[in-house]
Amino acid sequence: MNRLRITHIILIIIGIGISNDFLAQTPDLMVEMQPTSGKYDSDVLVSLYAPKGAIYYTLNGNEPTRRSIRYRGPFKIRKTTVVRAAAYRYGQKSQVLSQTYLIKEPTSSIPIVSLSVPPHQLFNPEYGLFTEGENITSTHPAKYGANYWSRRKLTVNVEIFEINEDKVFNGKTEFRVFGGVSRTFPQKSFSVSLDKNYGVSEFKYPLFGKSGPKKIKHLVFRNSGSDWGKSHFRDAYITSLTRNLDYESQRYRPVHIYINGKYWGMYNMREKVNRYFLDTYYDIDRDSIDLLEGRYLIKSGYRTEYLKLLRYLRNNDLSSEEHYAYIKSKIDVESFTDFIITQIFVNNRDAGGNVKY
Numbered sequence: 001m002n003r004l005r006i007t008h009i010i011l012i013i014i015g016i017g018i019s020n021d022f023l024a025q026t027p028d029l030m031v032e033m034q035p036t037s038g039k040y041d042s043d044v045l046v047s048l049y050a051p052k053g054a055i056y057y058t059l060n061g062n063e064p065t066r067r068s069i070r071y072r073g074p075f076k077i078r079k080t081t082v083v084r085a086a087a088y089r090y091g092q093k094s095q096v097l098s099q100t101y102l103i104k105e106p107t108s109s110i111p112i113v114s115l116s117v118p119p120h121q122l123f124n125p126e127y128g129l130f131t132e133g134e135n136i137t138s139t140h141p142a143k144y145g146a147n148y149w150s151r152r153k154l155t156v157n158v159e160i161f162e163i164n165e166d167k168v169f170n171g172k173t174e175f176r177v178f179g180g181v182s183r184t185f186p187q188k189s190f191s192v193s194l195d196k197n198y199g200v201s202e203f204k205y206p207l208f209g210k211s212g213p214k215k216i217k218h219l220v221f222r223n224s225g226s227d228w229g230k231s232h233f234r235d236a237y238i239t240s241l242t243r244n245l246d247y248e249s250q251r252y253r254p255v256h257i258y259i260n261g262k263y264w265g266m267y268n269m270r271e272k273v274n275r276y277f278l279d280t281y282y283d284i285d286r287d288s289i290d291l292l293e294g295r296y297l298i299k300s301g302y303r304t305e306y307l308k309l310l311r312y313l314r315n316n317d318l319s320s321e322e323h324y325a326y327i328k329s330k331i332d333v334e335s336f337t338d339f340i341i342t343q344i345f346v347n348n349r350d351a352g353g354n355v356k357y
Helices: 002-019 119-123 234-241 275-281 304-315 321-330 333-345
Strands: 032-034 038-040 044-049 054-058 075-077 081-089 097-103 112-116 154-161 167-177 190-193 218-222 252-259 262-271 291-293 297-300
Touching (some): 044 054, 044 097, 081 112, 234 252, 304 321
Parallel strands (some): 038 097
Antiparallel strands (some): 032 044, 044 075, 154 167, 190 218, 218 262, 252 262, 291 297
């Protein structure tokens, strides 16, 4: 009886695996694509190679399966397109190769970032992360409960092209919608993160120039927040004015975004403020940081010490040198003062939850 029961379970697992295309990936099975991704002034003839397998490809952002277009020979691309291809052999699947061909696009002095993602994951009206969906829970303008408030993560392929059109990154990343009320705008802010599970754990390229970090694990692509639909660079401009003040700020570059070959507008590429950001600029252990946001929201570590500090502030007279000395041992008072002066001077009306400490 036990043997029959075990055999039945094994058959179920194998059946599910085959029907959903969960195939083992092997390093010696791979697909190549020529020419390489980049900007082109005319149509491109794309060729795929996989000596040890049958090739399937897509042109709409979907990951290829054995139900996708089977490669029979070179094919022509006439407009900006993402080609995604994989090779199959005896129940094995290669890694998916994604390449963006930017065809007849305008000349620009701004880097280009191309995202490849199954379109239904962003745009399906019921569950797509860029749509409202059917679960809005309030009449607030922020439309809480909409799909774009989800903390769901996607796996998205990202390619980054420098000003000189060189491709400086091509790989899988973790993708999440990012921001506050700005999530309601047609352009959604989002973050991308690298992880060793994707094969690469850092962007090993100075994306923010020689003065910026040489390695980056997390990036934010902002729609410019409350400046959306206006200048699109006011936040970055104000940040640049504070470089000589006594607090740290995010680096910035404007970029053009494409999603599955469609132009998605200009974004602000920024560093992501988290424990890795602090580890980059300060001599501290990122695993020993208490990082909070807004009103005591824990991003990393604990809030115990911070709440103890607030209680001390409430219960002690800071005109006392003893009490003030204690506060100075817990807070960089000069840095905090510079920060408050900046908020007042620039008339920041959206500072409430947009602070990490």
